[in-house]
Amino acid sequence: MSTAEVRAAAPDGVIHDIGYRRYAGPRLGRRHIVAALYVHALRTSFGLGRSAKAKIFPWLIVGIVTVVAAVLIAIRARLGQVVLSYAQFADSLSWLVIFFVAVVAPELVSRDLRSGVLPLYFSRPLARSDYALAKFAALATAVWLLLGGPQVLMFIGAAFSTGKGMHGAWDEFTDLVPGLLYAGIWALVFAAISLLVAALTGKRAIAAGAVVAVFLMTTPVVGVLSVLPSQTANQLAGLASPSSLIAGVGAWLFRGVLSANNRQLLPIGDFGPVYGAVALILVVGCVALLLLRYRKVAAR
Template identity: 50%
Template sequence: MSPASGVIHDLGYQRYTGPRLGRGYAFRTLYGHSLRTAFGLGRGVKAKIFSWSIIGLIAIVGIVCTAIEAQTGEAVMTGPQFVDNMATLTILLVAAIAPELTSRDQQTRVLGLYLARPVRRTDYALARMTGTITALWLVLAGPLALMFAGAALSNDKGASGIGDAGVDLAEGLAHAATQALVLGTISLLVASLIRRRAIAAAAVVAVFLVGLPAVGVADELSGSQGTNELVSMVSPPTALSYLGTWLYADGEWEFSTGDHVVHGPWLLVYTLVLIAVCAALLVARYRKVPA
């Protein structure tokens, strides 16, 4: 019987000797991927239609407001008011973004690829969250910047008019950041619990709409000032609207507007706690999601 013979082929495999970019680079890459996914970049036309339709509508409102102010010399709405009026469109946008960033990875079972070293589960959750928040803020910041440019160029008060427009822009951007933080963290938390993207999107919208009837009933039945502001805490977009009224009403601790009294400190604490709790729950969720 002849002895077994074989041939060893040198395929040229070598160990990786280049730089290891580490955890920070992986986080930044995942953050950039989240931002690109939010805008549908690098994907087909179907992935862009809905999101960019919403972005286009928000931009059109900003353009119309700018055009009207340029013609009349009077602002249609302030920066914070613009953010509040765009809340419904922003909710629809984040309802499309959040499932793409969370449900898709769980449904296709590729989460384990992201969680390979050096990316940790906390990094994954925070990168998705910051990407969503940045995307929402940019969508609102664009029209706000356009409105500022229109106000600055069309004002007849000189430097003081430009300064007032700058203050309004800063307030609008700050309020947009607050709205992006609240809507983004809540949406990602809800979407991370559901694998089916369509169901996750519906659940996100439902979470924000379920509290509106309670606010409406309180508005009709309230016999004391301030009741609506407390009830609004079951509806984050409504609470954010009241919070914006207080924050940008000359810093008054209690500001009357029509039949309402905005209790700013309570709403501010509520908003900060809501953001912190939702972010913590999102991180805890991804510590238990099977890879």
């Protein structure tokens, strides 16, 4: 039988209407896609919408900082003594922030690199920069909430235990604001560095180890520079590590609240503006490199 005879004998194709309807609702566009990606990444930072296993570590960290805040509230209510000011809270728990970003940053970006879903993201009206900036904003928000949430809890406890009414609550609020701003600096610096490091590999274990190494292995450098027989080198030693860099910015901007309770500040001399400029350059530089990284990833 010839090909023409086979085609003639075959039944004609039929299109059946099984009831599907075309989407006729509003198309929200790029801005709403970025907002949805930001919310999704923020929820992922705390394991929301994920398995119970994914919730263990972030909520363990949240539990620890909350317990510390509760203990500080109890001590103040019982003894009337302020152990840590709001701004000092972030400095005292910086090591927890390191481990938090070491786990969360790979979860936000390394998983997508590993599974190869980025072409799906960029097939929609979502720019490569939108993806990177949404992830950065989500991680910075998560770190800020991690540090700022307990401070707000401390404020609520202190406002009701001052015995000075609204005047005492206002004084507490004026102390809280610098603490929240200082937590914002921690969030921006830590999110920028950790997200850039995590975006370099699709393996989450390697990314987590690299993030921890960047923060912890630079600390001994600060110790070495701080004992040199040069006062200038001692005052600039804090620039060698992200944690001490932020402490130097805090000593410059929030000297009053950070030096409460006779706590020692990082000796920065008159180099406060230098610390501020380096912190700004570090954040901007890391974000710029992150955008460059995703421009290359998307081009593959």
